[in-house]
Amino acid sequence: MQVRLAATDLACLRGDRLLFRGLTLALEPSDALHITGANGIGKSSLLRILAGLLRPFSGEVHRQGSAALLDERPALDPDQPLSKALGFWAAMDGHDACAQVMRRLALDDLADVPVQYLSTGQRKRAALARVTLQAAPIWLLDEPMSGLDARSRRLVETAISEHCAGGGVCAFASHQTIDTVAARQCELGGYAP
Numbered sequence: 001m002q003v004r005l006a007a008t009d010l011a012c013l014r015g016d017r018l019l020f021r022g023l024t025l026a027l028e029p030s031d032a033l034h035i036t037g038a039n040g041i042g043k044s045s046l047l048r049i050l051a052g053l054l055r056p057f058s059g060e061v062h063r064q065g066s067a068a069l070l071d072e073r074p075a076l077d078p079d080q081p082l083s084k085a086l087g088f089w090a091a092m093d094g095h096d097a098c099a100q101v102m103r104r105l106a107l108d109d110l111a112d113v114p115v116q117y118l119s120t121g122q123r124k125r126a127a128l129a130r131v132t133l134q135a136a137p138i139w140l141l142d143e144p145m146s147g148l149d150a151r152s153r154r155l156v157e158t159a160i161s162e163h164c165a166g167g168g169v170c171a172f173a174s175h176q177t178i179d180t181v182a183a184r185q186c187e188l189g190g191y192a193p
């Protein structure tokens with residue numbers, strides 16, 4: 001799999017606040033990066049910069065391969081049953097792996113439940129299903145473990161380790177460790193001018 005995610009000398013300004021600067025990273029196939037730091041330090045901002053959704057104040061991002069971002073907005077139609085909401089995106093992405101991905105994330109029993117009625121943990125697994133269906137080699141996951149019970153946590157950990165074992169890369173922001181991957185650490189410490 002041709003995949004690489006690199007960033008050079010990144011700085012991020014939000015409002016009038018410089019969140020971080022001088023951040024350089026490079027992820028090769030099968031690499032995982034665990035982004036840590038206090039609330040508001042800039043983890044989500046960094047993931048959005050890496051995804052190409054937010055312009056860095058300075059520095060550059062290079063992506064070889066497409067990226068899928070998991071954040072609070074999974075872009076699943078709230079009025080549709082989960083299988084149809086996911087199926088829409090699977091069709092857009094040109095494959096029919098929906099049932100298989102739902103099974104792997106233990107979502108089959110929720111196939112007929114409208115997205116808006118999913119619980120926090122169910123919604124998180126549904127969002128990861130959406131990311132999985134994108135078949136992008138670069139995963140950018142914002143708090144993939146928050147709100148999950150032990151069983152869901154294992155499912156998500158397995159999905160991430162399988163993605164990396166298959167040659168994908170994964171950068172994730174989390175206050176929790178993910179036991180199944182040997183992730184490098186990127187601690188955002190804040191910038192004191």
Ligand SMILES: Nc1ncnc2c1ncn2[C@@H]1O[C@H](COP(=O)(O)OP(=O)(O)OP(=O)(O)O)[C@@H](O)[C@H]1O
Nearest residue numbers: 014015019037038039040041042043044045046173
């Ligand atoms: N659109 C915006 N304009 C100005 N400031 C913003 C904007 N979006 C976020 N911020 C600020 O940028 C800072 C970093 O936010 P970010 O969501 O990246 O932090 P985080 O490390 O992911 O936090 P958490 O752990 O709470 O999720 C916060 O102080 C936030 O208020």
